[in-house]
Structures are given as structure tokens and as C-alpha cells.
Amino acid sequence: MATIHPTAIVDPKAELDESVSVxxxxxxxxxxxxxAGTVVGPHVxxxxxxxxxxxxxxxxxxxxxxxxxxxxxxxxxxxxxxGDRNTIREFCTFNTGTVQDKGVTRLGNDNWISAYVHLAxxxxxxxxxxxxxxxxxxxxxxxxxxAILSGYxxxxxxxxxxxxxxxxxxxxxxxxxxxxxxISGNPAGARGVNIEGLKRRGFTRTQIDAIRNxxxxxxxxxxxxxxxxxxxxxxxxxxxxxxxxxxxxxxxxGGATRGIVR
Numbered sequence: 197m198a199t200i201h202p203t204a205i206v207d208p209k210a211e212l213d214e215s216v217s218v219x220x221x222x223x224x225x226x227x228x229x230x231x232a233g234t235v236v237g238p239h240v241x242x243x244x245x246x247x248x249x250x251x252x253x254x255x256x257x258x259x260x261x262x263x264x265x266x267x268x269x270x271x272x273x274x275x276x277x278x279g280d281r282n283t284i285r286e287f288c289t290f291n292t293g294t295v296q297d298k299g300v301t302r303l304g305n306d307n308w309i310s311a312y313v314h315l316a317x318x319x320x321x322x323x324x325x326x327x328x329x330x331x332x333x334x335x336x337x338x339x340x341x342x343a344i345l346s347g348y349x350x351x352x353x354x355x356x357x358x359x360x361x362x363x364x365x366x367x368x369x370x371x372x373x374x375x376x377x378x379i380s381g382n383p384a385g386a387r388g389v390n391i392e393g394l395k396r397r398g399f400t401r402t403q404i405d406a407i408r409n410x411x412x413x414x415x416x417x418x419x420x421x422x423x424x425x426x427x428x429x430x431x432x433x434x435x436x437x438x439x440x441x442x443x444x445x446x447x448x449x450g451g452a453t454r455g456i457v458r
Contacts, residue, residue, distance in 0.1 A: 205224070265335075307323065307325045
């Protein structure tokens with residue numbers, strides 16, 4: 197049996213692995229499933245149609261799986277999915293999705309989510325991300341793997357943040373952020389490539405050089421976005437080891453819907 201504090205309330209219909217731990221005064225709803233090794237701290241509410249994977253840790257006072265903050269929501273059984281090995285610190289709020297979009301809010305694996313972070317309805321967050329205190333996502337936002345959001349960063353609905361991007365403190369995003377790019381300021385502006393992050397993750401010198409060249413084509417060559425995409429495709433065709441990085445940038449630009457921060 198799961199280890200459940202006597203003051204916690206766990207609905208008998210909830211599905212908890214026998215190795216799950218639930219702290220004092222926490223509440224687990226009937227449509228919740230929690231995988232092996234996950235620790236739910238005290239005063240945590242997990243509700244809605246919520247599935248949580250293995251070895252996660254939820255700190256006190258978080259609200260997980262509550263109804264979306266969207267006036268169009270009419271009680272549909274939308275979902276929240278949380279992967280494995282995530283750390284969710286105090287006072288975080290993760291909402292379920294809406295039928296107007298994917299119907300599910302997702303958080304991948306191995307993410308570090310600091311205090312007071314909000315993941316709104318239909319957000320899709322990858323793996324190995326870091327959200328510092330008070331980083332906030334409006335609805336329908338997509339965040340790629342290894343992205344970092346600094347404290348008090350705010351993201352407008354429907355924006356996309358590419359893999360390995362870095363968002364500076366207090367930055368307000370209203371447009372998409374390409375992969376590998378460092379963004380900061382208000383208004384937000386591109387400040388270069390997230391070189392230190394790429395080095396820490398084992399990118400080679402050749403790969404980093406390809407990313408820096410891609411950045412120059414998009415941000416420093418006085419090209420329109422369409423011209424930059426054509427130039428990136430030409431570089432990709434000639435590149436060896438760095439071809440994948442050009443491809444990642446091209447794929448992102450092809451799917452950008454709000455324009456990119458430039």
C-alpha cells in the first residue's frame with residue numbers, strides 16, 4: 197500500500213503505486229494516477245484527469261490538475277500529464293487542457309520547476325527544462341527540451357520556445373524564440389547564442405559553430421525571415437556534423453506562428 201499520512205484525503209478511485217508517498221493534508225482526486233516512487237508533500241492538491249509518472253517530487257502547497265483558467269471550458273474531461281523524475285517546488289499551479297486545443301497539458305521528464313511557476317491549459321513542455329521562480333506560461337505555449345526560463349519570465353499565449361533557448365529574468369515574451377537563442381529585456385531582444393548551455397550539454401565545436409552561423413543568418417545578415425530560411429537550407433546542404441543544427445533551426449522557423457523575437 198502507498199504511504200499516506202492519516203490527515204491526507206485520497207479518493208478510493210485514485211490509482212497510486214504502492215511506493216507512492218502522500219504527505220499531511222494533501223488531497224488526491226478520483227481521476228488521478230501516480231507512478232512508482234513519486235513523493236507528494238504536505239498540503240498538495242492533485243485533481244482532474246491527471247496522470248503522473250515515476251519518481252516525481254511535489255513540494256507543499258502546489259495545485260496540480262485544476263480546471264483551466266479559460267472561460268470557454270465547460271467541464272469537459274480534459275487532462276494533465278506529468279512525466280518522470282520532475283521536481284515541482286512550492287506553490288506551483290498546473291492546469292488541465294481544453295477541447296479547443298490538444299485537450300491535454302503536458303510536462304515531460306527530468307524538469308526542474310521552481311516555486312510559483314504556472315503552466316496554463318494546453319501547454320506542452322519538453323524534458324530537462326529549468327523554470328526559475330515565478331516563471332509563467334499562458335495557455336497553449338510550447339517549450340522545447342533543455343530550455344531555461346529565468347525568474348519572473350512571462351510568456352504570452354500560443355508562443356513557442358525552442359530547444360536549448362535561454363530566457364532572461366523579467367523578460368516578457370510575445371513572440372516565438374528560436375532554438376539555441378538567448379533572449380532578454382523588455383521589449384525582448386535576441387542577445388546571442390546560449391553558448392554556455394550548449395557546452396555543458398556536450399555540443400561539439402563544429403556544432404556550436406553551425407549554430408552561431410545560423411544565428412548570424414537570422415539576426416545579423418539583414419535578411420528577411422524567408423531569405424534567412426533559404427540561406428539556412430543552403431548551409432545545411434553543405435554542412436557535415438552541423439547539418440542537424442541547421443535543420444533544427446529551419447524546422448522551428450517553419451512552424452513559428454507568432455513571428456520570432458528579433
